Amino acid sequence: MQVREIVRRFLQQHVDAQNTLILGVSGGLDSMAMLHVMQALSGERPPLFRSLLVVHVHHGLRELADRDADFVRSYCQTQGIACKEVRVTVDAQSKEGIEAAARTARYAALTEVARAYPHPVIALAHHQGDQVETVLLRWLRGAGLHGLSGMRAVSQRAGVLLIRPLLVMSKEALAAYAHQHGVPHVEDETNADDRFTRNFLRRHVVPQLARLQPEIGAVTARLTETLQDDDDYLRAEAQKLRESVVDEPTAGLFRIRRKALIAAHVSLQRRLIQILLNCFALTGWSSRHIEAVRHLAETDGGESSVQLPHGVEAWRSYENLYIGHAKPRTGQDEASMVVWNPAQMHRLTVDGSTVRWRFFAVRMRRRDVLRHHFTGLWRIYVPVGVQLEIRLGVSTAVRVRPLGLNGSKKLQDIYTDKKIPRTFRSQWPIVAVAGQVVWLPGLVRTEVETVEGTDDGDVFVIVAHMNRAAREEIGTFLRETRRMISE
Template structure:
């Protein structure tokens, strides 16, 4: 029983220190039926009974395995034996919109958390539930509200959801984020307590190893089920778990403890950086109508890590998207560039407009046209993304342009596009700059040998002389890659069967 007491004490003290008012709230435990969640449920039950708390469980059927129905029946039987109400939720990966699709693992996680939220709050189609409760995606780092969303009162007691992630899961998470590229914030790993979607999510087992949970289950006769897909090393997390971490244990036997200390240190440092960044946000950012405005020189005067965080705070004030390093970096590059006017298009209908020495952040109304009016010396920056669109009109121009970006399936026939110069394909991960060409500029034209002057390309395409100076040209960095309606370059092409972005250009007289 000593093992039973020690684990129970870990959970009890965690709750008492993390959420003193937890006993006044309803508790829900996410129950898969595996050893981790079964042990956590067994540990929570006597605490809930002692404190007079209502404890329930939720089981999510992902519909991905033949044994899914068996797992649901097991969870139902276990809850009946413990006297715990159980909610069963079924999800389908087909419910993930194409523009939000990432991977099987990520999509399943997204839908699983959304199902838990719907179950706990008793609502359907939770708005803004595109993320999961782990990083800044689960809270606004400015401490304020997302524009257009309701303000959440932090003084209101929130329902509690318990998750059974343990120390070994934390190791996997940190390694995954390190391999994918992350910041100090990401290397903090999973947080023990996190508020998201009006719920307090708690992970009381992050200091407990998998082996301790297995030993506890064995010593106390706790039945559990095994998910066979956890051994499929085609999934990245499983590969790290079964192939990478065992080798790391040869180098560092106390890997979980070392990672745990790292996340504790980074959590404290990240919290301090967040506080400093929020102070800079309050002093540097002004609200003018619907725009959030910051002076470029003042932003660039603070250290680079704080620049990035202030920009990210602004973005989260506008939309709860998965803001990445690339998004933030594109804005800081815009800030440093010498041009007087430019525009960056970002996900979530967020636009960042440079006007001389100011950056204007805004979220456009989806019901209105988004027209970027740019001076003759200006430029527009556009990060290619699913179903994104921008409209461009240079000051005084006789016509405006509409550009629409959609996903391109590499299995489609490339030949269908080759004859239409108003359509182009690009690899994923590109940010393009749209501006007018410069005198003497040349382009390596697809289908021709060598390069050709852009001026001559306009002549060949019979573009009227008075329209050439305001004709939009697409650049990646300093490379001219496409003149819509005229020619496509040999740079940044798609390989056969490669997925990418399909951009369609349309010119409309003003």
């Protein structure tokens, strides 16, 4: 089947007359052949797509980069094709390597341009030979099933459709097409530089493999198609697992029920962790990172954590595993304070990021409070007219003097003893009177006396309630006090 006919059928299946095709064109043989084919098909009736836009990404890394940009611009002007040049800055010191950094910058530039057009579709000129090199590269890096499934002919990137209409074709077929139609192109001089792994594979490894399997491109195409089907199935199963074991109490934070996760097949565990990590960044995750998170989930104990790329952290907090952006470990969170006068307002709501606290004030005779034992860790009573200072985000290094304890204790130690998950600690209210801590609802009351005098006179009984989702999250500790909460 002819190159042009293959591309026509591909476009009929994946593109329609509303789409603007954004062609990534470097000026090399592959992308120029794709441009020539698309230009020829632009006159089809009915139309296969709305319009063409050529985008040349200038990386600024090669001496002849300006020559390539001038070539693409000149060709498009001659042919009457819309063309846009985008200059990007590539991080030459990237841990992923300069090739990967350039690719990341290139894809980001193409996506940004595409979003400015109606119904955009990005088209890239990868072919069978590129797929062989990609699979080999990922194999050398220890990729799993998803990585070894290679590039997809149709995918999404940052919400924009990305197609590779030449992926089923060999390099030889494209070269023959370019020769037949006199398609001009430029040569990238760095393609002969064996310091780049992809070049070494293309120039030395793939030819040796082709001696053993002359149809290595077609064989790899069939292999990746099969692996992509398997990958899709496992991804769908992992999404089902996500729905049953993961929730997102706040943006950028995932909470996973550990026991339910590790009860699933290890393949689904890895896939789910990969899906969650991809929510923070699409690249930069290795099998080492995924296994570190799995080990964290499998290990019983108190709290532990692992640092991951992109400022992401995974931590175990008793029965749950969390994945989210790591917080700076300064030892002092930014505290917020609400001043509450129960005599003026009998109810108060204080919101943390995932916890909602409600405080209620009931006016009673002091002797009735004592007679009916209206005391406990979820209640205190204070004089009428007192103002309560309710703080969130207090440093865990702050010390208080719990009632009945001969001495002081750090908030950190109180939280640990009560098995309060780390994600809740900065959201746990510290209640003070005149700057002195009197109460951590549900945890401790302190030795600070808030009511003095005789049994006569009125006081406010202050009751604290936590929202249901947070109560269930904390688990064992709150089950022991649930009766008090519900009264």
